[in-house]
Amino acid sequence: MITVPVTDYDSWRAAAIQLLAAGKSPNEIVWQAGLFADLPESGPTTGLTVPRAFIELAKVVALHRDVSRWFVLYRVLYRIVNGERDLLKIDIDGDVRELRLMEKAVSRDMHKMKAFVRFRRIPDSEPEVFVAWYRPDHYITEAVAPWFSRRFGSMRWSILTPDRSAHWDLETLSFGPGVPRSEAPGEDVLEDLWRDYYRSIFNPARVKIKAMRAEMPVRHWATLPETQIIPDLLAQADTRVVQMAKTQKMSALPFIPATRNLGELRAAAPGCRGCDLYERATQIVFGEGPKDAKVVMVGEQPGDEEDVKGHPFIGPAGRLLSKAMHETGLDREKIYVTNAVKHFKWIERGKRRIHAKPSGIEISACRPWLEAELASIEPELVVCLGATAAQSLMGRDFRITTERGKFFPHRWAKELVATIHPSAILRAQDRVEEEYSLFLKDLRIIAARLRELEKAS
Missing domain, CATH: 3.40.470.10 (Uracil-DNA glycosylase-like domain)
Incomplete structure (x- = not known):
């Protein structure tokens, strides 16, 4: 068995190319987190081509937190280069299905991060700086950070997560080590505005607890100011529905x-x-x-x-x-x-x-x-x-x-x-x-x- 440490997509890709060139099958390899790999001598890699669709899929799956992702990726890659060129088109294949599920989980997590990050203004900072702490399910911080630099390009900000931190200074996007929740800033005045806004759009007549928790998982509530008022809003829902019926006929x-x-x-x-x-x-x-x-x-x-x-x-x-x-x-x-x-x-x-x-x-x-x-x-x-x-x-x-x-x-x-x-x-x-x-x-x-x-x- 060959033990191959890997840290990200690039390191996995480099190792996978060498392993394929050496003719190593998936069952001969143990993938693990680490920095230094003892790879076998490989043969020439000339002529090795991989469908673009697999590369795009692999880049997303590589962000998944499941340690088995490297093994499944290599197994699918091995099958593709050994004659199954159209493997990704077979949705019922077990390996393909597993990768698709990982891809979906990562994509959903990226969507959640864009929706649930809440910046807090650092008191007395000059120039003004905003900081957010967030706990993603997967290793998505570096992948999502460019979206925040475009969306909030006029703000100096940092997004802190347990795995990585991202920083924007109006010109350069940089990354650093993760930060625990205890080191994140506390509440600021912006959070009152978020709570007021959420209270104003909360519709008690459309309360669906399961759907709410699916879209806004409880594990994210600690960093979302609006969730602090959800229990009270739910407790008042029945009364508010009656009041709405009296005072508000319709909505646009x-x-x-x-x-x-x-x-x-x-x-x-x-x-x-x-x-x-x-x-x-x-x-x-x-x-x-x-x-x-x-x-x-x-x-x-x-x-x-x-x-x-x-x-x-x-x-x-x-x-x-x-x-x-x-x-x-x-x-x-x-x-x-x-x-x-x-x-x-x-x-x-x-x-x-x-x-x-x-x-x-x-x-x-x-x-x-x-x-x-x-x-x-x-x-x-x-x-x-x-x-x-x-x-x-x-x-x-x-x-x-x-x-x-x-x-x-x-x-x-x-x-x-x-x-x-x-x-x-x-x-x-x-x-x-x-x-x-x-x-x-x-x-x-x-x-x-x-x-x-x-x-x-």
């Missing part, structure tokens, strides 16, 4: 097509009956702009003029926004503009229709449309104009007064930032010039950050 969700195509979303929007606002509005006012926009600006709701003409941000506030964007170098033609609520809510005063603030129920009912737009566009930056837009995406406790101009990582974009709605400037009376100047300052900061994000990506 049933009216949204199962697609990420922006054109299909826009075509389906006029049929929405997700709340009662459609009954008094002239029409739904869907978002407009490039389908690949780097920036999405989100307002509260359409105004009277938008309701009549069917386009967002064309009224007095919209014209002020366009003026401010022009002065700060933001090209409106390249920006997607939309609203948290798609129908105009108003009260009658004489012969005029006066804007009325949408309720929390109406904002929640319309949120699926906004999320569908963001999922389709995948912007670099979301700019929330006003409290309604910000609270729709960041939770009810988000305050413009304290968080204005700050950039937060977000599930629907690399970053989210909030400022005032331009209509607030129009209502400022004797402080119009002062408020407009502050608004321009915010937009200049946003324009600069956008340039940084584009450079990083």
Whole structure:
């Protein structure tokens, strides 16, 4: 028997080539973790070709934690080079099935890591640094880290896991040894925002415990701030369902097509009956702009003029926004503009229709449309104009007064930032010039950050 230590795909590949050239069968080899192998003298490797599909499969399976992966990989490779060229096409083959299951487990683990990593801001760090601790099931940290460097390219961050750590300094992605949970940073203010957001989207009428645990395994709960409130939310579920039946007739969700195509979303929007606002509005006012926009600006709701003409941000506030964007170098033609609520809510005063603030129920009912737009566009930056837009995406406790101009990582974009709605400037009376100047300052900061994000990506 030949003992072959192996650490990763590259070391396994190098050893496998030598073993194949020496004519060694799978049953002659013991694979184990280590650094130094005593490989046999090998013959020439000229002419050894392997299907590309196997190489891609092997690179993924190599990240699996099961120690048997090296043995199964070599056995399949041995069979392929010894006459079974189409082996990977035989799904019922035992070896192929085992590799496919490992591949599926690794791919799922990579998806979970992208979804469940939560960054924490390091207090008093200058420049600002974010750190996350996460426990993956498999050896995926180095494989997934480039995705985080693209998604959060404007942040300095570290992701710590028991096996490896990944670090991004805005330019270089580097790796280091693993770090135990005890050395990870504690809770920060961002976690309150995560809990508020999760609380705002939690639907007690759709609680499925088994499905929840399958999608969000209990072993990950320690690093997910939102899971701390799940027991209370579940305990209140029955009561909340009754309350929902009294206060919320519907949601926009049933009216949204199962697609990420922006054109299909826009075509389906006029049929929405997700709340009662459609009954008094002239029409739904869907978002407009490039389908690949780097920036999405989100307002509260359409105004009277938008309701009549069917386009967002064309009224007095919209014209002020366009003026401010022009002065700060933001090209409106390249920006997607939309609203948290798609129908105009108003009260009658004489012969005029006066804007009325949408309720929390109406904002929640319309949120699926906004999320569908963001999922389709995948912007670099979301700019929330006003409290309604910000609270729709960041939770009810988000305050413009304290968080204005700050950039937060977000599930629907690399970053989210909030400022005032331009209509607030129009209502400022004797402080119009002062408020407009502050608004321009915010937009200049946003324009600069956008340039940084584009450079990083």
